[in-house]
Amino acid sequence: QFAEFKAGFDRICGSSYVRYMQPQELELLVCGCSDLDFGALESSTVYDGGYSRTTKVIEYFWQVVGEFGDDLKRKLLFFATSSDRVPIGGLSKLQFVIAKNGGDSDRLPTSHTCFNVLLLPEYSSLEKLRERLLTAIHNSEGF
Numbered sequence: 001q002f003a004e005f006k007a008g009f010d011r012i013c014g015s016s017y018v019r020y021m022q023p024q025e026l027e028l029l030v031c032g033c034s035d036l037d038f039g040a041l042e043s044s045t046v047y048d049g050g051y052s053r054t055t056k057v058i059e060y061f062w063q064v065v066g067e068f069g070d071d072l073k074r075k076l077l078f079f080a081t082s083s084d085r086v087p088i089g090g091l092s093k094l095q096f097v098i099a100k101n102g103g104d105s106d107r108l109p110t111s112h113t114c115f116n117v118l119l120l121p122e123y124s125s126l127e128k129l130r131e132r133l134l135t136a137i138h139n140s141e142g143f
Contacts, residue, residue, distance in 0.1 A: 028088060036073045038065055041091035049100030051120075058098065060126045064133060072137070079137040082113035104128075108136040 010018070018026065042062050051058055065076065074084040080096065087093045094116060101110065101119035109132060110119045123129040 035086060035090060036070055037091050038068075038073060041094060041096055044092045044094070044096065046095070046097045047099075048097055048117075051098060051100050055122075057120065057122045057129060060123065060129045061098065061120065061133070063126065064130045072134075075137045075140075076133075079109075079140045080111045080113065080118045081116045106132075108132050110136070 013029075021029070042065075045053075047053065047055070047058065065073070068076065077086075078084040081094070097115070097117045099117055099119050101107070101121050103122050104124040105121050107121050109121070111117060112119070120129075121132075123132060
């Protein structure tokens with residue numbers, strides 16, 4: 001079985017290039033980065049639809065996300081991007097957008113995973129944002 005895997009891997013990656021890689025480099029290429037540096041993601045996030053870094057709901061969002069453990073952070077990544085893996089180069093390389101999706105409401109956040117866009121209503125409180133965001137990421141199944 002391994003010989004078949006290696007033949008396919010060599011066909012895609014080219015055996016001459018892979019031969020010069022360290023095991024850690026190959027793991028990074030195959031698995032992506034494991035560092036969930038959400039500070040880097042926060043710094044590189046783009047805001048749309050009237051949101052900015054200083055909008056209250058955005059401050060709430062980053063406060064709530066800062067309280068998440070790695071498991072919830074991975075679920076949030078999956079919810080917003082359809083992948084729970086960190087891209088090579090880290091989360092600062094992810095083109096992540098948080099866009100306004102209406103005023104305060106009972107609707108859950110949604111996302112356009114193909115474009116890494118999180119659609120976030122302008123919730124009126126930290127508690128409401130936390131509850132709606134957790135409900136959304138715990139109940140997302142994909143399609």
